[in-house]
Amino acid sequence: xxxxxxxxxxxxxxxxxxxxxxxxxxxxxxxxxxxxxxxxxxxxxxxxxxxxxxxxxxxxxxxxxxxxxxxxxxxxxxxxxxxxxxxxxxxxxxxxxxxxxxxxxxxxxxxxxxxxxxxxxxxxxxxxxxxxxx
Amino acid sequence: xxxxxxxxxxxxxxxxxxxxxxxxxxxxxxxxxxxxxxxxxxxxxxxxxxxxxxxxxxxxxxxxxxxxxxxxxxxxxxxxxxxxxxxxxxxxxxxxxxxxxxxxxxxxxxxxxxxxxxxxxxxxxxxxxxxxxx
DNA sequence: TACTTAAATTATATCAAATATAATTTAACA
DNA sequence: TGTTAAATTATATTTGATATAATTTAAGTA
Numbered sequence: 299x300x301x302x303x304x305x306x307x308x309x310x311x312x313x314x315x316x317x318x319x320x321x322x323x324x325x326x327x328x329x330x331x332x333x334x335x336x337x338x339x340x341x342x343x344x345x346x347x348x349x350x351x352x353x354x355x356x357x358x359x360x361x362x363x364x365x366x367x368x369x370x371x372x373x374x375x376x377x378x379x380x381x382x383x384x385x386x387x388x389x390x391x392x393x394x395x396x397x398x399x400x401x402x403x404x405x406x407x408x409x410x411x412x413x414x415x416x417x418x419x420x421x422x423x424x425x426x427x428x429x430x431x432x
Numbered sequence: 433x434x435x436x437x438x439x440x441x442x443x444x445x446x447x448x449x450x451x452x453x454x455x456x457x458x459x460x461x462x463x464x465x466x467x468x469x470x471x472x473x474x475x476x477x478x479x480x481x482x483x484x485x486x487x488x489x490x491x492x493x494x495x496x497x498x499x500x501x502x503x504x505x506x507x508x509x510x511x512x513x514x515x516x517x518x519x520x521x522x523x524x525x526x527x528x529x530x531x532x533x534x535x536x537x538x539x540x541x542x543x544x545x546x547x548x549x550x551x552x553x554x555x556x557x558x559x560x561x562x563x564x565x566x
Numbered sequence: 567t568a569c570t571t572a573a574a575t576t577a578t579a580t581c582a583a584a585t586a587t588a589a590t591t592t593a594a595c596a
Numbered sequence: 597t598g599t600t601a602a603a604t605t606a607t608a609t610t611t612g613a614t615a616t617a618a619t620t621t622a623a624g625t626a
Contacts, residue, residue, distance in 0.1 A: 307602090307603095308592080308593050308594075308601090308602055308603060309593070309594090310592075310593070310602095310603060310604075312603085312604070313603085328583090329583080329584080330582095330583080342604085342605070342606090343604090343605090344604065344605045344606070344607095345583095345584085345585095345605095346585085346586090346603095346604075346605070346606085346607095347603075347604055347605075349584070349585070350603070350604080351603095354603095363502060365499045365500055365501065365502045365553070366499055367499065368497060368499045368505055369582090369583085369613095370582085370583060370584090371502055371583085371584085383542060383545050383547065385545070386548065392542075392544075392545065394542055398542060408517060408526075408528055408532060408554070408556075410526075410558060410559040411517050411519070411526065411554070411556045411557065411558055411559070412556045412557045412562055413517065413554050413555075413556040414520065414555055414556045414557065415554070415555045415556075416552055416553065416554045416555070417552070417553045417555075418550055418551070418552050418553075419499070419550065419551050419552075419553065420542070420545070420547050420549070420550045421547075421548055421549045421550070421551075422542075422545045422546045422547040422548045422549075423545065423546045423548065424544060424545055425544040425545070428546055441573090441574095442572090442573055442574060442621080442622050442623075443622070443623090444573095444574060444575075444621075444622070446574085446575070447574085462612090463612075463613080464611095464612080476575085476576070476577095477575090477576090478575065478576045478577070478578095479576095479612095479613085479614095480574095480575075480576070480577085480578095480614085480615090481574075481575055481576075483613070483614070484574070484575080485574095488574095503584095503611090503612085504611085504612060504613090505612080505613085
């Protein structure tokens with residue numbers, strides 16, 4: 299949490315609550331999920347505060363915005379290199395670490411593009427959904 | 433285009449215009465871009481028709497919905513296996529074919545997930561944007 | 567060729583996610 | 597303790613996407 303101190307951002311109780319919620323969080327929450335969680339502590343909590351804080355953290359490189367979900371943005375406080383798998387039935391997003399994959403950094407050379415990062419989306423069925431009918 | 437005939441969908445002039453716009457299209461257009469293009473021919477064209485047709489084509493597996501752009505959905509009529517690179521400055525999306533990459537199908541085994549497909553998003557700078565200042 | 571009908575189109579309304587505005591409050595620092 | 601830039605808040609607005617219901621039409625059938 300004290301890495302937040304070094305960012306130059308103001309340490310408001312609301313932001314600390316958001317940081318606390320995000321710290322170690324593996325659920326890839328949307329803005330609404332963050333809002334709901336933090337609203338429990340701050341009844342006056344505003345959506346704008348969530349978006350402001352997300353924006354500030356994004357600029358500082360402390361969270362990543364995920365585009366894996368077509369319905370809404372999701373956020374990931376784990377900024378180490380990893381990938382994601384989303385269940386095509388329930389939408390749950392889980393992490394895929396690079397050492398779970400027998401895969402080298404793809405040696406890609408693409409005309410006219412300077413590659414800076416890459417991310418794999420896996421799609422499939424989680425155990426719960428695979429068990430279910432239909 | 434005649435593969436469309438086999439889908440059982442009604443061949444309306446509006447749909448044919450959308451199909452014609454999408455055929456061979458490598459620009460990964462959004463619904464709005466499709467709407468704008470087709471509106472030139474059909475002044476009464478409705479957004480709902482674009483979304484209806486997109487939905488019908490998605491169900492038939494004739495286009496893919498891309499989640500690479502955080503602002504909106506984009507659509508890709510190229511349903512062969514390939515990946516994408518998006519310019520972090522201008523947002524342009526280009527194709528990355530698998531034989532441009534020295535990469536095997538990742539041998540991934542993920543606890544509790546049955547993997548059905550995967551897609552790589554590359555992020556970087558296109559030539560035009562790399563040249564520019566800032 | 568005309569008739570019938572399910573499907574598609576359209577204008578419009580609505581929804582949901584995200585962002586903008588402006589007044590008020592507050593953390594951080596002198 | 598006072599000052600101020602930054603953050604919070606309620607609210608309004610924007611944007612992308614979807615839903616509704618009346619109208620039109622493609623496509624099969626008589």
